[in-house]
Amino acid sequence: MKLGSLNINGNLIMPAIAGYTDIGQRALAYRYGAALAFTEMISAKGLVYGSEHTEALLAVTDSEPVKGVQLFGSEPEFMFKAARHEAIAKFDIVDVNCGCPVPKIVSNGDGSALLKDIPKLKEVVAAAVEGASPRPVTVKMRLGFKAGEPVSPAAAAAAEEAGAVAITVHGRTREQYYSGEVDLNGIRETKLAVSIPVFANGDITDKASLERALEITGADGAAIARAAIGRPYIFSELNGVGVEVDPGALIKEHLGMLLTIYPERVAVDMMKKHVAAYAKGVRGGKAVKLKAFSAHNAADIYSAADMLTAASDFKQ
Template structure:
């Protein structure tokens, strides 16, 4: 799959998720076969004026390449300035977030709020494309604002006209947030309406659902968000499903806990133990979801403060599964 001048080998992409897809987790997903990862969502305004930690979100390790950076904002001039700044940092592409449903983001007229202001969205995208030069610019958006305003097709056409190299559509409306089912038919309609690559997002939970989305919608790649939480192996499954290879063996309880600790150790080195372990609690709960004994230790995970404590609690879960 090609996006502008970027060739992506595997068509399973890790979605940018605030508070989730930090460098440590991205590295794990790339190990497992993700074709492309993205930074967490970065505020263009925060990046330019500092004070909210935006610059820290731009750090990445060499083994994460190719990596995209996702920016959000509604002011064309600031977006252009932010694009120029990140364009020198070695990212493979720049993605503009016009799909985030969070109240704080929408309340500022950003994220999915821009689906109701297509003229503003067009100006933002056009400014980003001009500032990016040869670097591909993409945009992620939703099926629409609500059931009465499902304008993804018109939005995709507008984005193509603005010069973006690819679009990613989440098949839910803003009002749905993450409830209900993603509308794959809308993804198919977007694919039929534009001549640039289309990435489908929503309800991809394993290799078979990735294959089904590609078959039903004709999209060029799939983006995985919640399906990857605690399950980076999903990218191995997707790669096998899309290449016709047998499905890989699912990870054992021991492998899941080992990978969880590997991620935690990287986070501790890069963020310090206190910060890392507080951020790691949700990841650990995702990694052990469904394992025997997980319910009994989940509360303990939510109180861990050290790497040793986390290791001990996860071993308890593993021991419970062996009984």
């Protein structure tokens, strides 16, 4: 499918997930059939001011066929400067976060707070489009800020007018956070308001929930976040390709990729929550998690991975 000038190989994407969509998670998502994967959200202001933390989040590898970065911020000037900053020149596509519900972000007017001020949202997206040009810009949003007050059709239309090439809509409001059911009809209303591609998002965990979401929303594709954590191979399942995966081997590969970029101490810390996710639902997984949480070095994570291989159903 085409997002502006950019071709992507399929219609299932992995959106930004703070603390999770690192280089390893993205490379594995691509291997198993994701068409596009984004970094976790990066502060436009932090990037412009050159924060060290931001630089570490911007690492990419050649195992990513398409390189996607997500920026957050509500000041058009910073969004413009961030989108054309040399540190993100390596990215092929820029996503603007208009959905983050976290109080620290919202209180600065960022993330889902932009849904309360659509003219501002439009200015911010326009600034990203200008800064990122000629690379395409996408927008990720929720249905609205307050429960029962959907604004995503108007917000998506404003984003399209500002030059966005696709919209991802999480079918909840900010007030709902992650509770309650995803409102697929709300996503459908958003889809009807624009002529650019729309990705439906929220609670897609298997083929049935994907098919239901696409059918009800009429969306062009879907974004899968939480279900891809610890299960990057979900994209194969959703694309109808059967795969047999050893989760322990994935842990080793994931850590191996992090070690190409980050110091061992940092990579090991980053892996702890991933190991917990890879071990989720496996009988004996608790011991694997405990092993990972007490890890001091890469060897400890490799031991946890071996424990998971032994505990899982996967047989070579």
